Amino acid sequence: KQEVTQIPAALSVPEGENLVLNCSFTDSAIYNLQWFRQDPGKGLTSLLLIQSSQREQTSGRLNASLDKSSGRSTLYIAASQPGDSATYLCAVEESEKLVFGKGTKLTVNP
Amino acid sequence: EAQVTQNPRYLITVTGKKLTVTCSQNMNHEYMSWYRQDPGLGLRQIYYSMNVEVTDKGDVPEGYKVSRKEKRNFPLILESPSPNQTSLYFCASSLSGQFYEQYFGPGTRLTVT
Numbered sequence: 458k459q460e461v462t463q464i465p466a467a468l469s470v471p472e473g474e475n476l477v478l479n480c481s482f483t484d485s486a487i488y489n490l491q492w493f494r495q496d497p498g499k500g501l502t503s504l505l506l507i508q509s510s511q512r513e514q515t516s517g518r519l520n521a522s523l524d525k526s527s528g529r530s531t532l533y534i535a536a537s538q539p540g541d542s543a544t545y546l547c548a549v550e551e552s553e554k555l556v557f558g559k560g561t562k563l564t565v566n567p
Numbered sequence: 568e569a570q571v572t573q574n575p576r577y578l579i580t581v582t583g584k585k586l587t588v589t590c591s592q593n594m595n596h597e598y599m600s601w602y603r604q605d606p607g608l609g610l611r612q613i614y615y616s617m618n619v620e621v622t623d624k625g626d627v628p629e630g631y632k633v634s635r636k637e638k639r640n641f642p643l644i645l646e647s648p649s650p651n652q653t654s655l656y657f658c659a660s661s662l663s664g665q666f667y668e669q670y671f672g673p674g675t676r677l678t679v680t
Contacts, residue, residue, distance in 0.1 A: 488665045500657060501671040508666060546610070553617065553664040554600065554625055557610040 459484045463547055463558035470537055471566050478532040478561045480547030485525045491555065492521050492532050493546040501546065505532070537565045569594045571672035573658050579678045580648055588643045588675050590658030598664040599641040600625065601633065603654040604674075610657070616641055617664050648679040 460483045470476050480490070489508045493501040505514045505521040507530070513522040520533040534541060544562045548555040571592045580586055592599065600615035602625075612625030616635040630652055632644040641660075645652060658672040 491669065493671075498674075498676075500673040501659075503668050503670065506668045548610075550665060550669075553598070553615055553623070554612040555602075555610075555659075555669060559607075559609040 459487075459549060459551055459556045461547060461549055461556050461558035463545075463561050465561060466559070467562040467564075469564040469566060472537060472539060474537050474565075475533070475535050476537055476563070478534070478545050478547075478563070480530040480532070480558055482528045482530075482549050482556075484551070485528055487525065487549040487551050489550045490521075490523050490530050491548050491550065492519075492530075493548065495544045495546060495560070504545075534563075537563075539565050539567050541565050569670070571658055571660050571670050573656075573672040573675050575675060576673065577676050579680065581680055582649055583647050586645050586648060586677075588645075588656060588658075588677070590641045590643065590672060591639050592641075592658075592660040592670070593639065594660065594662075594670070595638065596660040596662055596670075597638070598662070598667075599635070599658065599660045600669075601631070601641070601643050602657045602659065603627065604657065605654050613643070613656075615664070645677075648677075650679050653677060653679050 492504040507523040518535040544560040546560045548557045601613040602610045614633040616622045656675045659669045661667040661669040
């Protein structure tokens with residue numbers, strides 16, 4: 458059974474710092490990996506999608522990498538801002554469903 | 568605007584009173600699914616649909632029903648809600664069941680007393 462783990466569960470950083478969020482998964486037979494952002498009481502916003510054949514994707518200050526063989530992905534956020542404060546969720550797609558990690562709650566302090 | 572909508576956004580009900588949470592997407596997506604989110608358990612899939620008239624169980628289908636009569640709509644039905652179904656529910660859609668980005672609705676917070 459696929460398990461997705463996100464470390465750390467919470468992270469607090471000062472504004473301007475570069476940071477890395479980690480995601481690991483137990484079964485490498487995935488179709489893709491998706492990173493989401495969730496604000497309190499809100500829905501999920503898709504940030505980046507990495508297909509299983511890809512190694513990384515970039516969008517603005519965000520860069521996500523995927524190492525399928527080792528079951529790891531990282532989300533790199535450059536020059537963090539208070540508006541980046543949210544919970545970040547990693548999810549792998551397998552067999553018509555997404556399997557989610559429990560998320561990393563990020564706080565960026567002004 | 569491309570989006571997934573859910574209604575209602577908030578609902579408080581009593582045990583045993585049937586309810587329906589609607590989900591609609593305007594992106595002509597074939598694939599739709601329902602998830603519930605609970606503290607400490609994360610998001611778990613309830614049901615999914617690959618296309619019209621095709622539905623299948625996810626990881627936690629007990630106590631729920633779905634239907635897919637039209638491509639754009641995928642309602643979630645709780646025929647006899649119980650307190651353990653108190654949760655935050657999300658509907659999602661994508662172009663196809665695999666390889667494509669999934670888009671989520673804003674969520675429905677359900678409380679069953």
